[in-house]
Amino acid sequence: MAEEELEHQHGKARVRVARLWRSKVDGQPNYLVEWNVSVSLISKVLPAFTEGDNSNIVATDTIKNTVYAVAKECTERLSPEDYGVRLGKHFLTTYPEIVTGSKITLFEKPWERVTVNGQLHDHGYKLGSEKHTVEVVVKSDGEAEVTSGVSELSLLKTTQSGFEGFFRDKYTILSDTRERMLASAVRAVWSYSTKPADYQKTYEEVKDVLVTTFFGPPHEGVYSPSVQKTLYEMAQAVLARFPEIDSIYLNMPNIHFLPVNMPTVGVKLGDDVFTPTDEPHGTIEARLSRKH
Numbered sequence: 182m183a184e185e186e187l188e189h190q191h192g193k194a195r196v197r198v199a200r201l202w203r204s205k206v207d208g209q210p211n212y213l214v215e216w217n218v219s220v221s222l223i224s225k226v227l228p229a230f231t232e233g234d235n236s237n238i239v240a241t242d243t244i245k246n247t248v249y250a251v252a253k254e255c256t257e258r259l260s261p262e263d264y265g266v267r268l269g270k271h272f273l274t275t276y277p278e279i280v281t282g283s284k285i286t287l288f289e290k291p292w293e294r295v296t297v298n299g300q301l302h303d304h305g306y307k308l309g310s311e312k313h314t315v316e317v318v319v320k321s322d323g324e325a326e327v328t329s330g331v332s333e334l335s336l337l338k339t340t341q342s343g344f345e346g347f348f349r350d351k352y353t354i355l356s357d358t359r360e361r362m363l364a365s366a367v368r369a370v371w372s373y374s375t376k377p378a379d380y381q382k383t384y385e386e387v388k389d390v391l392v393t394t395f396f397g398p399p400h401e402g403v404y405s406p407s408v409q410k411t412l413y414e415m416a417q418a419v420l421a422r423f424p425e426i427d428s429i430y431l432n433m434p435n436i437h438f439l440p441v442n443m444p445t446v447g448v449k450l451g452d453d454v455f456t457p458t459d460e461p462h463g464t465i466e467a468r469l470s471r472k473h
């Protein structure tokens with residue numbers, strides 16, 4: 182047999198855990214989060230693959246149970262980032278002879294406290310839209326690298342968007358326009374050069390900067406000459422506002438709202454009737470990083 186190298190990891194994917202803190206949090210009588218957690222371990226289990234020797238395997242069932250146990254140990258409300266770091270480090274400190282690295286990916290389901298008669302309800306929640314996403318990588322030295330993000334942040338504006346002056350050839354049929362709808366389901370992922378004071382607060386503020394830059398001021402808005410330019414401005418605004426953020430990746434599908442026209446029956450609906458189409462959609466993505 183020629184020389185070989187086997188790279189391996191194992192873990193448990195998509196463990197759903199809800200954590201309820203029954204004590205008062207931020208003036209509210211309780212606080213609920215739902216996380217969907219995936220764990221992957223780098224560990225010294227080569228003989229399991231090559232010899233069938235399972236003696237060093239931390240069973241994926243044990244990994245699943247640890248997700249719940251660590252959530253229980255977190256007696257105070259905490260951000261998904263802080264939970265991810267705690268969980269990722271747990272595997273290295275609990276199995277120091279076996280586990281040399283861990284990767285935790287999770288997203289938080291957007292349960293929001295409901296408002297009834299203009300007041301926040303004590304124990305009622307409804308599901309919102311976008312998700313808070315987290316990735317934590319714990320290295321063999323015990324250091325944790327954290328990236329945060331948001332996904333499914335669906336944004337739409339009805340005007341102040343166009344696309345013109347693009348390259349044309351024999352297959353180009355798209356017309357120039359300075360008036361179209363612009364819609365996207367934004368996915369953003371950012372990394373930190375230094376740990377922020379509060380991951381949860383930073384998440385809320387980054388989201389706010391992304392949304393504000395996409396739309397512009399409430400009445401006049403801001404003109405978008407392309408998804409590309411708007412994406413770049415959103416990324417720039419985040420780096421300008423948060424010195425602790427080192428790099429941001431944005432993925433912004435262009436979800437087309439195609440004006441409906443029925444020329445054969447002489448009906449033109451284009452100004453106010455559209456077909457929303459998410460397939461196919463444009464894919465526009467970029468990462469903006471600080472130069473060191």
Ligand SMILES: O=c1[nH]c(=O)c2[nH]c(=O)[nH]c2[nH]1
Pocket residue numbers: 344355406407408409435463
């Ligand atoms: O903002 C846009 N960017 C593109 O690259 C593109 N391509 C396209 O067909 N429409 C658009 N819109």
